[in-house]
Amino acid sequence: MDKPSDWLYTEKVKEHFMHPRNILMDESGFSADGKGVIGNIKCGDEMALWIKVDKQKGVITDCKWKTYGCASAIASTSVLSELAIGKTLEAAYKLSSQDIAKALGGLPEHKIHCSVLGDKALRAAIDDYYTRNGMLEKVKAEKEHIICQCLGITDTEIENAVLEGARNYYQLQERTKIGTVCGKCKEKSIDLLEKYKTKYFNRV
C-alpha cells in the first residue's frame, strides 16, 4: 500500500471517492453496447457498468457506471472505468480486483473482497456485448458456475479463496462475502469448500 495518509484509505482512493470519473448521470441518453450489473443493495454493494465498443477494433471506447456502496466501492468502480477505456475486450476481460486495488495504491484485504466488484460487472458487460452481437462462443461466464445468486459468486472464486487460505465457512465469507444476503447457498458452498480443501490440501 502507498504511504498511509490520515485518511481511511490511500490518497488515490480519496481522490476517486471525492471526484468519481465517468459516472452515468443520464442513462437514457447513453446508448451502450453492453451492460453488466453485479451485487445487491441488500448486501451493501451494487454496481452497474455500461460500455461502448469500437466494433472494428474490438476496443472499449467508453465506460460509464453507477455504484451503491462504500467509499472503496465508489473509488474502485471509478478507477476501473479509467482502466477499461482504450483496452481491447480481451485485455479488459482479464482485469482483476487485484489490478483495481493496485491502481488505487492498495486497499485493505477485506475491502478487496467485499467492495471491489467492478471487474465482475465489466466482464458481465463484455459478455453482454458478445451476446448482443452473436459472438456466443466468446461468452465466458458459463464456464464458471454461479453458486451465490445474490452476489454472483462462482465456484472459481471459492476455489481461489481456499487457495488463499480460507479453511472454514466463516473465513470463506470473509474473503468472498458469499452467502451473506439470503444464505441459501450455504450448504453448496460448504460442499465446495470441503472439495477444494481435499483437492489442494488433502484435509477435511
Place this chain on the structure above:
Amino acid sequence: MKTSSKEYKVYLDHNATTPIHPEVKKTLITAMDVFGNPSSLHQFGRDARKLVEDSREKTASFINASPEEIIFVGSGSEANNTVINLFACCGSRSCDVLSPGSDRPKIITTRIEHPCVLESSACLTEKGSKVKYVGVDRYGKVDLDELRESVSGHTGLVSVMTANNEIGTIQDIKKICALVHEKGAFFHTDAVQAVGKIPVDVKDLGVDYLSFSAHKIYGPKGIGALYVRKGAPFCPFIHGGHQERGRRAGTENTLGIIGLGRAIELRGKEMSSESKRLSLLKKRLRYGIEKNIPDIYFNGHPSDSLPGTLNVSFMGAEGEAVLLYLDMEGIAVSTGSACASGSLDPSHVLMATGISQEQAHGSIRMSMGRDTSEKDVDYVIEKLSFVIKRVREISTVSSGGKRG
C-alpha cells in the same frame, strides 16, 4: 464534493465519546501532581487516597448508591465483563449462586446489547452456561412477554441495557428488574449511555449491578465504574490485589477516577437543562431532515429515547459513503453499515429491530452533546441534504437497483 476539509466542524458522535469538559480538564491538570499511590500509608499516598474517595462519594451520590457500592474499573466494557463473568467464577467467593454448576446456569440478555455483553455471554456458553437472547420490537424496546417467559428458576442473571448506543431507545428498567427479581434472579444493566444523560437512581430501579463510564459524559477515557448492590454476589474479574476492597486488583487510575468524579459532579449541575436543550435540537434536526430529504426512516423509539440521539436510514445511500462525504464537510457521525464496521453484517441492533438490510446499510447516527448548537444542526441539515442527493445520484438505486 469539496476538495478540502472545511474549517467549520460539527461533532455529532457523542455516543462514541465526548470532548473533555473544560472544568474536568482544569481539575485533571491540578490533580496530575498528586502522584502518590492511594495504597501507601504516607502523606503522598493519603493525599491521593482522599481524592479517590471524594470521587467515589460524588459518583455514588449521583446514582443514589453508597460509596462502598462503587467499584472503579478500566471501562464500561470491563464493568460489563466483570458482571457477566461472575458466572465463570470458581465459587470460592460467595458466588455459588452464579456459576455454571449451580441450578441457575442461565443468563438472559437481549439482541441489542453492546458486544462486550454479547460476546462475554457467548464465551460462557463454552463453560456450561446457557444464554438466551431476547428480542426487541421495531422501536428497540425489549419484548417484555418474551422476557417474562424466559426468566425461570434456572436463570441466574439477566442483563438489559438502560439506553441503546445506536438508536437511543430507553428500556423500562424498573419494570424489567422487578420481573427478574420475582423469579429470584439477579439483574444487571449496562447504563453506559444513560448515566449522566438521563436520571438514574439505583435504589429506585432496584438493580443489583450497573455499569457506566466517564468518557461518554465529558470525562477522561480509560475509567468506568461498576455499582454492586450491598449483598449481591461478587467475584473480581481482575484478581490479586486489595484495591477497591479486594474487588478489582491493580493500582488505582487516580487521575481517571478524579476525572470521573468531577465529570459526574458537573453532570449533576448541567444534565437537566442540557437534556431539555438537546430534545429541542433533536426535534429541529429531525424536522429539517424530514422536510429536506425524501425516502428516509427514523430508527429507535419516538419518545423513550436519549435526548441527543437521532438515528435515520437514507434509502439508496450507503452509510460509509455518506459518513465520509460528511467528514469532508467537517461533520462527524457514525453508521450501522457493514462496510464501516469491518464485518460482514450491518448493525446487529438495527437488524434486531426488524428493518431491512438496505435500511441498516443506509443508517446514520447523529448524537449531540453539550457543545452542539442550533447553528450546527442547521449546517448539518444543509450538508446532509446535499450529500444524500449526491450519493443517490451515483447510486444504482437511481436506475432501478436490485433490492433483494
